Every structure is written in C-alpha cells, then in structure tokens.
Amino acid sequence: MTAVTVRVPAKVNVQLAVGPARPDGFHDLANVFLAVGLYDEVTATPADSLRITCSGPDADKVPLDRTNLAARAAELLAARFGLVPDVHLHIAKDIPVAGGMAGGSADGAAALVACDALWGTGASRAELLDICAELGSDVPFSLVGGAALGTGRGEKLTPLEVGGTFHWVFAAADGGLSTPAVYREFDRLTPGASAPSASPALLAALRSGDPFELAPVLTNDLQSAALSLRPSLADPLAVGMAAGALASLVSGSGPTTAFLAEDKPSARKLADALTASGTCRSARVASSPAPGATVVSG
C-alpha cells in the first residue's frame, strides 16, 4: 500500500459537567460528545523518517514536531508492534486549532487508523482505543464518533443514541484558549464542584432528535471559565441568539462558539449574521452526528 487517507470529525460537547480536580490534575467529567461534520484528513505515506506536514488556513498554528498528536500516535502504534515509525503524515486541517473542537485529538485518532492500515498492524479496536486514551482524554471519542458519554477524564466511552440530524453553526475566534488554563480557571471559579453526572433530560433530547428539546438542556461547566479568560466571547453568543439560534454555548474549553439551529436554512442565515457582525473570525455550518475516523482512500 502506498498511501492511506483517513477522515476524522470535530466534536462539540452538548453536556460538559466537570467535577473537582483529581490528585493527578485531571477532572472527572460527564462529557457528552457529539461528532460534527467539520473534518480533518490525515494521509499516511511511507517515508525514510517520521515527518509531519500540514495544510489549511490554520496550518501555521499546528506544531510539526513530535509533540503533534499525529506523530505521537504513529510512535505509540509502532512501539506497540515493534516497528519503526518511518511515515509521512500530512494533515489537511479544516478544524479550528485550539478551538475546543478536539482538532489535535482528531488528528491523533486519524493517524492511528491510517498507520494501522498502512503498516498492516491489524490492531484490535480495543488496542486502538487504549492507545487513544494514552494520547489524550478526547482522542477515543475522535476514533468512534457519533455520540457518546465520556466518563473518567472523558476517555471511558458509552455510545449514545441520536434520533435525528442536528444543525449547528460554529464561530471560530481569533487566537486559541489553552485547555489546562480553562480548567484552572474553572477550579478558581468553582470551589467545591460536585461530582459530575449525565443529565437524563439531555440524553432524552439526543434520542428525540428534536432541536427544540435539545436547546434548553445544553450545558457547559467550562463556559464561565472560558468567558472569564475571554470576555469578548459574550459578543458572538449574543449575536447568535438575536439572529435566531435556539441555543448558543462555548464549544468545550473554547474559544469556538456553537449555535444550535432549527434546520439547515436557519443555520445558513445564522452563519451569515455571525459573519456580518464581525464578532468572529469565520462562521461555519455543520450537522451532527458524524462518523468517527474512517479510511476514505488507500
């Protein structure tokens, strides 16, 4: 095989319930992930050494060294199967970088699937999920996609049923937000956070597929922390509501903001209003759920 390309989705957290900091520095979560149809593609080709390249509007913000999650994925898979990770991984990036949409996690999961296919390692699903969890808390979800409840630090997944298609707008912001910094701000703002649990109303709304049922139960415990670090995020959130969003929230640790729309035409109108408002860098329409990391060629 000469090249394998894997397509992998972004995510939005439709519920992000955060507990107190654990002794290991992580937070226990009830993290309801929904994969959305904004995609990166990772192409693996044989090479003399491990090399990362990246294209796309945000490419200059992506590290091309061994800290890139795609590179780490190749190294971990190779180590497990006694191989040398000589591979060129090209990332065609469309997911906002450091935007709270798990773009780096997506590339880690995609690189893992691509290298597994290129090298013929034949890793089991359980082995792949194990490596994903080692790469980062959000990486297992990027592998499976769809919708899932993540517990522990978000890496222990239970698949969830989604009864229909939800239409979203995602407004990218200038500059990223550091995930550890947002969790630290959450700790400062929320002394005595209680143990997180999934909301039955939220799970029922996902099953219903009805955006009017989902809108009032969307929650993100990191939103106040993201707004505290970046108060200007209140502007796109307000513009989106005024322009007819059923709900608006910060995506994960931000600073991307997410808007739930009634249907696709409403989402397009909402995206136009957000773009025209000048309160965001760009606004994109996407629907959910979306499949996890999938080989698309090779």
Ligand SMILES: C[C@@](CO)(OP(=O)(O)O)[C@H](O)COP(=O)(O)OP(=O)(O)OC[C@H]1O[C@@H](n2ccc(N)nc2=O)[C@H](O)[C@@H]1O
């Ligand atoms: C907040 C969330 C919501 O899905 O994602 P983003 O919105 O940033 O994409 C995740 O919890 C981010 O997951 P991920 O980005 O994979 O985090 P990791 O690499 O595992 O950890 C990075 C750092 O985030 C903090 N962290 C992460 C997960 C967790 N449950 N508790 C934490 O406190 C820790 O400071 C950790 O050192």
Ligand SMILES: Nc1ncnc2c1ncn2[C@@H]1O[C@H](COP(=O)(O)OP(=O)(O)O)[C@@H](O)[C@H]1O
């Ligand atoms: N493949 C990758 N794509 C983007 N960022 C990456 C990647 N690998 C490592 N990173 C690092 O991870 C940080 C967080 O990026 P990202 O995963 O896009 O955001 P978030 O954690 O908010 O979802 C980036 O600032 C970058 O330093």
